[in-house]
Amino acid sequence: MIRTKVCIIGAGPAGCSAALQLNKLGVDCVVIDKAVFPRDKICGDGLSGKVITCLNRIDPEIVKRLDKLETIKLNSWGATFVAPNRNKLEVGYRPDYDQNSTTQKSNPIGYVCKRMDFDNFLVEEIKRCAHVNFIDGVNINSYLLESDGYLISADNDFEVKADILIVANGAHSSFSKKVANIVMEPKHNVAGIRAYYKNVTGMNADNFIELHFIKSVLPGYFWIFPLPNGEANVGVGMLTEEISKRKINLTKELKRIVESDPIIKERFKNATLLGSVEGYGLPLGSKKRLLSGERYMLVGDAASLIDPFTGEGIGNALYSGRYAANQAAAAIVANDFSKEAMYKYDLDVERGLGAELRLSHRLQKLIMFPWLFNLLVNISNRNKQVKELISCMFYEVDIRERLTKPSFYFKLLFNR
């Protein structure tokens, strides 16, 4: 049996972030993953500025190493929103986005990178850490709270006893369900599918990611994210509640859009599907939950922290992993693993991500009104200040706040 201070279950972005932060703090940990890396994870592969900011906070050297991996990631400078009436709005990630600026070009804010590669990069990073013992190919299926720690085990007599568990095993975490009582709720969950295509045409020269709010998939969107080597990550995500209500088959819907949507089909004329269409769940952070208990903390998708408006979960997974590591280190110093001590992690998540998740939930509800979305896109295209304002959405919560207030739209309508 391995004895450790902290055991992290899952080596996705959340688990790796926790391990990297623990290493920085000099706390020993064991990281266990059921998969053998490199492994794939169904995703849109979009890495926002939040991912880079969080990795920078852990260690800027990690970002420098990521930046050098030019062949596996594509730098992206913005996003294109296509409204239900098919008018589009192109927004740079920076409010002062200038497609001719060489300084901006050398400092990308976002990337698109296949998870097979990005997650393997993170795993290689934890393998370099002196305080991290990484074990892959072990499926943890039993958790036992004992007086001196959590005993976790796998089928093959594999056992670890830890003072603290950081649960980072993703959207289908059995610990979240059985121990923390967090179950999938259709109105707080999105079902997503993604496919890789080659030779999709009409991509933006600065690799903008594309979010198409096509009527048939509202509340949700169809996306095209450009990848290196002429490939693209193409997918659809939609609220699970609506999928069941309207009996939608997402794979059929994706194929329908690609083959017969009047605007999209032209761009897929010479495109080929690589591999198969794959799906997975996105547990949204649109409901506040208790994320900790005696000797444990839930992070990333196991804690349901995906942004309800954008579907982004990697950034929040990294942030929550970092918060959990900080709390684990503090609990070890205080020798206090009670649920009251662990609750400080919940407070950190609330402080760091709570306001943004609530605002995104309100924005998600706005998409239910296509006319409002159409109006916003139409007006933004004519008004430079408004466009800059929307661009700030990628950085500043207070701007999103304005977008959810009726007074914002009133001013848009009458102050053009």
Ligand SMILES: Cc1cc2nc3c(=O)[nH]c(=O)nc-3n(C[C@H](O)[C@H](O)[C@H](O)COP(=O)(O)OP(=O)(O)OC[C@H]3O[C@@H](n4cnc5c(N)ncnc54)[C@H](O)[C@@H]3O)c2cc1C
């Ligand atoms: C279709 C789709 C599109 C998405 N697009 C984006 C996007 O473009 N940008 C974005 O930011 N987010 C996106 N997301 C969300 C993003 O994928 C997740 O939020 C992110 O992967 C969460 O990271 P995580 O570390 O919490 O979990 P995961 O990445 O799921 O990692 C969990 C790890 O735990 C391991 N594990 C599971 N069970 C066990 C066990 N019993 N024992 C040991 N190990 C175990 C798994 O092997 C895995 O390695 C998308 C999600 C989907 C489904």
